[in-house]
Amino acid sequence: MNYIESKEIAPTFQSNIRAEDGQLDSSSWRGLREGVLVPLGSLFAVFLFMLCVMLLTH
Helix, strand or coil, rough: CCHHHHHHCCCCCCCCHHHHHHCCCCHHHHHHHHHHHEEEEHHHHHHHHHHHHHHCCC
């Protein structure tokens, strides 16, 4: 088996987690914050910005 064949068989999962990052905190609050609150906050900020632009140009 050559290098190319062994590379095709090997799993391709790559992780960017390093040992210096410490133990992962898998709390439900973190998931809620990263999955719901951050996207909604960003969407609200864009909406507020567009509203301010519309009010200033009107």
